[in-house]
Amino acid sequence: MFECDIVLSPNPLLNEVAQPIEDFGKSTHELAKEMTKTMYASNGVGLAANQIGVLQRMVVIDTTYTSNKDKNPMVLINPEVIEHSDETYFGPEGCLSIPGVSFDIERYAKVKVRAQNLKGEFFEIEADKEELLCKCLQHEIDHINGITMFERMPTMQRIKAVKAYQEALSRGAVPGDVE
Ligand SMILES: [Zn+2]
Numbered sequence: 001m002f003e004c005d006i007v008l009s010p011n012p013l014l015n016e017v018a019q020p021i022e023d024f025g026k027s028t029h030e031l032a033k034e035m036t037k038t039m040y041a042s043n044g045v046g047l048a049a050n051q052i053g054v055l056q057r058m059v060v061i062d063t064t065y066t067s068n069k070d071k072n073p074m075v076l077i078n079p080e081v082i083e084h085s086d087e088t089y090f091g092p093e094g095c096l097s098i099p100g101v102s103f104d105i106e107r108y109a110k111v112k113v114r115a116q117n118l119k120g121e122f123f124e125i126e127a128d129k130e131e132l133l134c135k136c137l138q139h140e141i142d143h144i145n146g147i148t149m150f151e152r153m154p155t156m157q158r159i160k161a162v163k164a165y166q167e168a169l170s171r172g173a174v175p176g177d178v179e
Contacts, residue, residue: 006042006175007053009098009148009165018048018055018144021077024120028058028077032118035060036073042176044096046136048143051097059115059140063132074125079115079141082124084108089129093139095149100173101164105152107135 007013021028031054039047039060046061059076087109094102109129116122127134142152150158168177 005052006038006096007051008169008175009095009150011097013050013053013055014097014143014148015146015151016050016055017146018050018057021056021058021116024077024116024118028056029118031056031058032060032075036075039073039096040065040071042096044176045132046140047096048140050143050146057144059144061133061136061140063136075118076113076115076125076137076140077117077120079113079137079144081108081111081138081141082114083112085110085128091129091135093135093149094178095139096175097143098149098165099175099177100168100171101161102178103149103153103157103161105135105139105149107138110134111137113137113141 035047035049035052038052045063049056049058057078059079060073062071062073064072085108088106089109090104090106092102093105111134112124112126114122114124127137150161153161
């Protein structure tokens with residue numbers, strides 16, 4: 001079985017705000033490599049640095065991954081939502097740090113994100129609710145701001161969700177398990 005280093009909720013590292021990355025040298029490249037490897041090994045579509053215990057503003061995403069042949073990881077450094085729609089939508093989400101369960105979470109229907117690549121160059125990316133990428137971007141950017149799905153829920157939903165998660169953990173759920 002895969003030995004992973006994914007931090008599980010309720011570890012306080014998941015509620016810490018990660019620091020901006022200013023150095024685009026070797027250690028940042030190595031972090032990206034480590035995160036990408038961890039994401040694929042757990043069959044995730046996204047991973048934030050907090051989730052491996054590193055408080056730096058880096059996110060990796062691959063929402064098109066279906067087999068080993070078509071890995072196409074996107075590395076987002078210091079990503080932020082710079083524009084979003086007023087409209088929101090609800091859709092099911094899972095999280096490698098909250099294994100065994102998925103929950104309906106409210107997200108913006110459209111977002112524009114600005115980030116830097118591994119060379120430090122800025123780029124922008126847009127997604128709307130028809131694409132998995134839309135909620136994935138918002139979910140991962142939440143992580144580097146110390147916000148998990150639980151903090152996105154209204155109180156009543158959160159109480160039920162925490163209970164469902166505890167049950168999943170006692171069944172032995174591991175990162176990558178959805179339901
Ligand atoms: Zn997550």
